[in-house]
Amino acid sequence: MNFDIKDINLAKKGALRIEWARNNMPVLESVAKRFEQEKPLKGLDIAACLHVTTETGVLMEVLKVGGAQVVVCASNPLSTQDDVAASLAKNLKIPVFAIKGEDTKTYYKHIVSALSFQPNITMDDGADLVSAIHRVSARAHSNIIGGTEETTTGVIRLKALAGEGKLRYPIVAVNDALTKHMFDNRYGTGQSTIDGIVRATNKLLAGSVFVVCGYGWCGRGLAMRAQGMGANVIVTEVSALKGLEAVMDGYRVMTIKEAAKIGDIFVTVTGDVNVIRREHFVLMKNGAIICNSGHFNAEIEIPGLEKLAKSKKVIRDYTVEYILSNNRKIYLLGEGRLINLAAAEGHPASVMDMSFANQALCAEYIAKNYKKLEKQVYKVPQDIDESIADLKLKSMGIKIDTLTPEQKKYLSSWEMGT
Helix, strand or coil, rough: CCCECHHHHHHHHHHHHHHHHCCHHHHHHHHHEEEEEEECCCCEEEECCCCCCCHHHHHHHHHHCCCEEEEEEECCCCCCCCCHHHHHHHCCCCCCCCCCCCCCHHHHHHHHHCCCCCCCCCEECCHHHHHHCCCCHHHHHHCCCCCCCHHHHHHHHHHHHHHCCCCCCCEEEEHHHHHHHHHHHHHHHHHHHHHHHHHHHHHCCCCCCCECCCCCCHHHHHHHHHHCCCEEEEEEEHHHHHHHHHHHHEEEEHHHHHCCCCCCCEEECCCCCCCCCHHCCCCCCCCCEEEEEECCCEEEEEHHHHHEEEEEEEEEEEEEEEEECCCEEEEEEEEHEEEEEEEHCCCCCCHHHHHHHHHHHHHHHHHHHHHHCCCEECEEEEEEEHHHHHHHHHHHHCCCCCCCCCHHHHCCCCCCCC
């Protein structure tokens, strides 16, 4: 079997860690039971460019149970869990192309390797897989019937492609499902980003000035968790609406230039480029920590920091110390890549349970409906979103009310008033 991983001998450890994740993913377990009986993905080849983590391992199991053949590559050079990659290759016989810490050349070589399997469906996290497809002849991948996209950054890229009329096949924006972004982005990113920062630095957050750049769902979750750890949270934004929301949520809101002078820890979660720049580095106090939890390592202007520094060294795992000309020290975590995956383990399985249930069910949706879909970016069908929420509540032993006939009539009529 064709694969490129760090060490196949790590498979036993990876299998145990995947088992632990599976035990915390009851929604996917429910999907797997139905998939095993119905085989909705039979005969389909799926290429998944995702973070190769324990939760992804469980998703791959479900896709295979559903009848699909699967190939996996990493969606980020630092997010791969090598023991998981080994387990997928050895125990599930899945072609895996992912090594933690792989260089850029290897990263893109792995994407090409995954695409060489001529998939029918793509699963992306950041749209690098789709981007690679769109750089070659349309005939090279003419057998693709559809795809899914996991993250905000990827959805933005794909909508830009569709807006220019260049998207070659339909994509379902899994990220935009309510059971994804309201929980994965907010609670998953909030907890796992804090986890990554603490593992990389062992810093006490209580009493620190914690700057969150961006107040989307990820920023909301991160600000909430940092405040819960005792940090004094500052939010920076370019949207007046989101800035106002952050103020109403109890945070200080200011420009990055203002925050740069007083912040102890800075985290970017915007999905944009050069959010923290050279002009901000020169204002930061000695010992400032900067990191990113947005998808790409473009949110921090690392070349600008490199030019300002007279020296640098790795002082801890995933922590590089830059010494500026005035002897102030700035610490960059995780090479500016996703700190929650570079230095920690990513989102907890219990929240990825819903995100990856969306992936599996949207793959099924594409398999059944691709002939009716146009080359556009689609929302996750509402019935899928609601069914996942229902399964999640049931797995937690929680019951909710249902509308009475009278209530249904009231909500659907205009005659009944006060």
